[in-house]
Amino acid sequence: xxxxxxxxxxxxxxxxxLLGLIGFSLVWLLPFATVALTALRxxxxxxxxxxxxxxxxxxxxxxxKAWGVGDFPTYFKNSLLLILLKVPxxxxxxxxxxxxxxxxxxxxxxxxxxxxxxGLAVPIQVTLLPLVGMMRDLGLSGSVYALIPPYIAFGxxxxxxxxxxxFKLIPGEILEAARIDxxxxxxxxxxxxxxxxxxxxxxxxxxxxxxxxxxxxxxxxLTSAKAARTVPLGLLAFQGEHNTQYTLLMAGVAISILPxxxxxxxxxxxxxxxxxxxxxxx
Amino acid sequence: xxxTVKSARHIPYLFMAPALAIYSVFLVYPMFDSxxxxxxxxxxxxxxxxxxxxxxxxxxxFDDQTARKATINTFVxxxxxxxxxxxxxxxxxxxxxxxxxxxxxxxxIFYSPAVLxxxxxxxxxxxxxxxxxxxxxxxxxxxxxxxxxxxxxxxFNTAFAATFVTYTWAHVGFPMILYLAGLQSINQDYYDAAxxxxxxxxxxxxxxxxxxxxxxxxxxxxxxxxxxxxxxDLVYAMTYGGPGRETQVLGTWMYFQGxxxxxxxxxxxxxxVIAAFILVLAIPYIRRMSSN
Amino acid sequence: xxxxxxxxxxxxxxxxxxxxxxEKITLxxxxxxxxxxxxxxxxxxTQFEKLNPMIQVKIESTAGSGAAIYPDVLRTSMVTGAPPxxxxxxxxxxAAPFMKSGQARVLDDEYTKFGWDGRFAxxxxxxxxxAGKTYGVPYRAMGMAFWYRSDIAExxxxxxxxxxxxLEQNCATLKTAGIYCASTGGKFGWHTGRLTEYFIETTCxxxxxxxxxxxxxxxxxxxxVAGFQRLRTWIDKGWLVPDFLAVAPNDSRIPVxxxxxxxxxxxxxxxGALKASDQNVQNYSFFVPPNDSANRRYSGFGxxxxxxxxxxxxxxxxxxxxxxxxxxxxxxxxxxxxxxxASIGAKVDCAVTPMECKWKExxxxxxxxxxxxxxYFDKELIGSFYEIQDGIVxxxxxxxxxxxxxxxxxVTWKSKQKS
Numbered sequence: 002x003x004x005x006x007x008x009x010x011x012x013x014x015x016x017x018x019l020l021g022l023i024g025f026s027l028v029w030l031l032p033f034a035t036v037a038l039t040a041l042r043x044x045x046x047x048x049x050x051x052x053x054x055x056x057x058x059x060x061x062x063x064x065x066k067a068w069g070v071g072d073f074p075t076y077f078k079n080s081l082l083l084i085l086l087k088v089p090x091x092x093x094x095x096x097x098x099x100x101x102x103x104x105x106x107x108x109x110x111x112x113x114x115x116x117x118x119x120g121l122a123v124p125i126q127v128t129l130l131p132l133v134g135m136m137r138d139l140g141l142s143g144s145v146y147a148l149i150p151p152y153i154a155f156g157x158x159x160x161x162x163x164x165x166x167x168f169k170l171i172p173g174e175i176l177e178a179a180r181i182d183x184x185x186x187x188x189x190x191x192x193x194x195x196x197x198x199x200x201x202x203x204x205x206x207x208x209x210x211x212x213x214x215x216x217x218x219x220x221x222x223l224t225s226a227k228a229a230r231t232v233p234l235g236l237l238a239f240q241g242e243h244n245t246q247y248t249l250l251m252a253g254v255a256i257s258i259l260p261x262x263x264x265x266x267x268x269x270x271x272x273x274x275x276x277x278x279x280x281x282x283x
Numbered sequence: 284x285x286x287t288v289k290s291a292r293h294i295p296y297l298f299m300a301p302a303l304a305i306y307s308v309f310l311v312y313p314m315f316d317s318x319x320x321x322x323x324x325x326x327x328x329x330x331x332x333x334x335x336x337x338x339x340x341x342x343x344x345f346d347d348q349t350a351r352k353a354t355i356n357t358f359v360x361x362x363x364x365x366x367x368x369x370x371x372x373x374x375x376x377x378x379x380x381x382x383x384x385x386x387x388x389x390x391x392i393f394y395s396p397a398v399l400x401x402x403x404x405x406x407x408x409x410x411x412x413x414x415x416x417x418x419x420x421x422x423x424x425x426x427x428x429x430x431x432x433x434x435x436x437x438x439f440n441t442a443f444a445a446t447f448v449t450y451t452w453a454h455v456g457f458p459m460i461l462y463l464a465g466l467q468s469i470n471q472d473y474y475d476a477a478x479x480x481x482x483x484x485x486x487x488x489x490x491x492x493x494x495x496x497x498x499x500x501x502x503x504x505x506x507x508x509x510x511x512x513x514x515x516d517l518v519y520a521m522t523y524g525g526p527g528r529e530t531q532v533l534g535t536w537m538y539f540q541g542x543x544x545x546x547x548x549x550x551x552x553x554x555x556v557i558a559a560f561i562l563v564l565a566i567p568y569i570r571r572m573s574s575n
Numbered sequence: 576x577x578x579x580x581x582x583x584x585x586x587x588x589x590x591x592x593x594x595x596x597x598e599k600i601t602l603x604x605x606x607x608x609x610x611x612x613x614x615x616x617x618x619x620x621t622q623f624e625k626l627n628p629m630i631q632v633k634i635e636s637t638a639g640s641g642a643a644i645y646p647d648v649l650r651t652s653m654v655t656g657a658p659p660x661x662x663x664x665x666x667x668x669x670a671a672p673f674m675k676s677g678q679a680r681v682l683d684d685e686y687t688k689f690g691w692d693g694r695f696a697x698x699x700x701x702x703x704x705x706a707g708k709t710y711g712v713p714y715r716a717m718g719m720a721f722w723y724r725s726d727i728a729e730x731x732x733x734x735x736x737x738x739x740x741x742l743e744q745n746c747a748t749l750k751t752a753g754i755y756c757a758s759t760g761g762k763f764g765w766h767t768g769r770l771t772e773y774f775i776e777t778t779c780x781x782x783x784x785x786x787x788x789x790x791x792x793x794x795x796x797x798x799x800v801a802g803f804q805r806l807r808t809w810i811d812k813g814w815l816v817p818d819f820l821a822v823a824p825n826d827s828r829i830p831v832x833x834x835x836x837x838x839x840x841x842x843x844x845x846x847g848a849l850k851a852s853d854q855n856v857q858n859y860s861f862f863v864p865p866n867d868s869a870n871r872r873y874s875g876f877g878x879x880x881x882x883x884x885x886x887x888x889x890x891x892x893x894x895x896x897x898x899x900x901x902x903x904x905x906x907x908x909x910x911x912x913x914x915x916x917a918s919i920g921a922k923v924d925c926a927v928t929p930m931e932c933k934w935k936e937x938x939x940x941x942x943x944x945x946x947x948x949x950x951y952f953d954k955e956l957i958g959s960f961y962e963i964q965d966g967i968v969x970x971x972x973x974x975x976x977x978x979x980x981x982x983x984x985x986v987t988w989k990s991k992q993k994s
Contacts, residue, residue: 045853098302101295122561128313244848329676414818434818
């Protein structure tokens with residue numbers, strides 16, 4: 002009798018939490034709802050009926066109009082290029098560095114870890130001028146590829162911090178066993194460290210894709226040519242000096258968040274419980 | 284047969300070489316370039332720079348009233364950032380650390396603010412806080428709390444807190460993601476053993492989860508401090524440091540001085556003050572907690 | 576044997592080229608055009624390139640509102656030695672750093688060569704001149720004043736004021752009808768700043784206002800206090816839409832669009848903005864507000880084109896500027912491509928843009944103008960001004976204390992300039 006009662010209490014408790022979360026999440030979504038509402042209405046409708054009202058007429062053509070403003074497809078392409086190139090490359094470079102920091106003892110391990118951490122302390126604004134000069138000297142001035150080295154460099158401290166933390170959790174016995182079997186360090190890295198850190202890698206992929214997608218200041222200063230610009234700069238084009246067409250701007254925002262949302266949803270499966278269960282038993 | 288000791292010694296450095304190279308050239312060098320700059324008075328435009336020694340730093344610590352306000356604001360913000368988004372992120376991660384479509388959807392929802400570009404966040408929340416038509420005040424008035432329907436961002440007393448609410452909304456997803464990854468990495472065996480020992484949910488949490496999350500805690504908390512001390516984007520977009528100078532933080536004040544007021548040297552000095560705070564507060568903590 | 580035509584044709588073409596081998600050059604043209612404006616300018620660029628086949632114009636636009644982001648991009652490109660050839664610039668103290676640092680080219684020779692003195696009214700050209708040297712070519716001549724809902728004015732029988740007292744009487748009438756007299760957005764400071772500086776114009780008079788802006792007189796004096804007090808009064812009497820310090824200037828138009836506020840201090844660009852926002856331009860007009868003196872002035876400023884000192888193509892840059900400021904050229908393109916042009920003789924279609932026509936009348940009349948304060952003070956000083964302005968609005972500092980406080984800031988700022 003008591004177990005049945007307990008089960009019911011437990012069920013009610015869980016349901017309550019779930020309901021609470023769902024309610025909370027609706028509030029969380031309010032700003033997005035506003036983006037969507039504003040993107041799908043006419044300017045006149047927005048001003049006449051207020052920002053937070055339901056549009057009288059849904060204007061899907063705003064989305065196509067926004068896509069055609071300026072060179073939106075080009076900016077989109079550039080941002081996608083950055084994500085597909087820079088994010089995996091950066092995480093790989095970080096993982097390569099995190100492995101010895103986590104699992105090998107060598108002279109300078111501590112010092113080098115601190116050296117990388119120090120990068121977290123640097124506000125990005127102060128590096129702008131030297132970087133522009135550097136890119137000019139490298140002949141990359143104005144090209145979207147100019148963003149890749151600094152983006153990687155600025156991503157390294159966080160990624161090394163996270164990956165080193167997760168690499169440390171992998172038991173040393175597995176590595177020793179592999180070494181005894183004659184595996185090279187690189188094989189160990191590829192076949193043991195990386196696969197066992199999939200949640201961390203997925204998390205970093207999400208976080209890094211996002212900061213790359215939305216990065217504004219460095220892109221503003223390093224990519225002058227229109228052909229090299231990224232999405233956040235593209236959104237600037239909707240904001241005139243004396244007037245902003247909010248509806249088109251929000252349509253642009255709506256379009257611009259789609260890829261990163263897709264990446265996030267796609268990478269969700271790596272957060273399923275039990276993926277790393279059995280790490281020791283293998 | 285083990286590899287010879289000689290070649291094994293180079294391995295760590297080989298692994299680290301690409302990271303070291305990119306990092307030193309594209310981050311460390313510009314960083315020291317700006318340190319050099321902080322000893323000059325320069326408008327960021329002319330060919331001429333004037334050496335002023337430590338004057339920029341002296342001005343920051345002794346003469347600049349707004350710098351003082353910005354410093355206090357930054358520390359208050361950092362404290363808030365340490366506690367609020369982190370705990371909310373942990374709670375959400377714990378609640379959503381399970382399979383199933385509902386969890387996936389909810390996780391996406393709570394993380395989604397991070398996908399919004401800054402211009403979107405600034406604009407929408409500016410509207411939400413608008414004293415006349417903003418949804419916050421509309422709701423307050425409709426439930427009879429009309430007295431509370433003030434200009435949240437215009438009011439000297441509430442602007443900072445109101446901006447921080449937006450910050451929390453936008454930044455809960457970050458610790459949530461990290462905690463989710465951390466929870467995934469706790470070996471299931473420990474939970475099984477605990478259950479066998481008769482532990483209840485709370486004991487399981489305290490004795491298995493929290494210790495298992497130690498590395499994640501270090502990361503989440505130290506990043507909260509670092510991001511808090513560096514905060515710039517959101518404050519700039521939402522309040523522009525106003526009303527008056529009430530919501531200035533070190534990040535925005537550095538930008539104002541270095542870029543708008545044409546005091547590039549002074550701006551660089553403020554950046555290094557921020558860096559110094561981070562180096563003194565966060566790095567030793569990470570180092571201590573993270574070494575075994 | 577087949578003779579290939581191609582090499583012969585190529586040789587013929589090369590022989591036809593002028594003796595001095597001319598390479599096609601790229602002229603980089605930096606501006607703040609938003610996407611819609613860039614579209615409008617495509618035919619202009621095409622036409623120029625047609626007339627000058629050796630020049631290719633590359634537009635580098637950095638939009639985004641206000642003088643916030645564009646100067647950063649501009650400055651970075653200059654410091655690293657890769658400036659654009661022709662660039663847009665506002666006037667006054669926004670342009671000053673570029674002139675002072677030697678990054679903007681002196682254009683006195685070009686003025687002589689192209690005869691630009693006859694193209695612009697003297698006071699307009701004066702805005703591009705500093706210490707006897709001219710650094711820019713006028714692009715637009717902007718005027719700002721109170722834009723108002725003419726339909727509401729008609730309904731409530733509100734008459735255009737000739738004195739400040741009449742203006743304030745109108746505000747009282749509107750208040751009784753449940754309408755705010757004016758709307759303003761305090762974020763960034765400059766929009767509300769236009770009101771504050773108008774109030775100071777009314778209490779100190781034009782001459783003293785100019786002296787104050789030039790920092791030739793102390794701001795700690797009764798007329799300044801009265802001006803600050805006027806701002807305070809407008810808030811206390813409920814004539815301004817309340818809680819506006821964090822409202823963005825664009826958002827402050829919303830109450831006016833919705834008929835809940837009567838007027839807003841804006842510039843000639845509002846006509847275009849109204850159209851883009853689907854508002855009925857028929858319901859809007861503007862008036863230059865009175866300042867209780869014989870010398871009524873409008874708030875005005877200019878925008879200009881400049882050439883970078885380190886450009887590699889100064890003559891082509893000048894030719895381009897000559898093209899885009901030529902009123903005959905401007906008339907060839909769609910209305911709205913060269914709005915509010917500073918060039919004498921630029922055509923305005925009064926049927927399409929009636930308000931622009933009205934502004935043209937004002938600007939070409941002998942009505943005087945005063946620069947907005949943020950083009951008199953550098954960014955640092957105007958930052959202090961807005962900070963104190965916010966304090967007055969929030970009731971944190973009285974008008975008396977504000978005047979004193981600002982004068983202290985002026986003194987501090989001045990002493991820093993000497994070092």
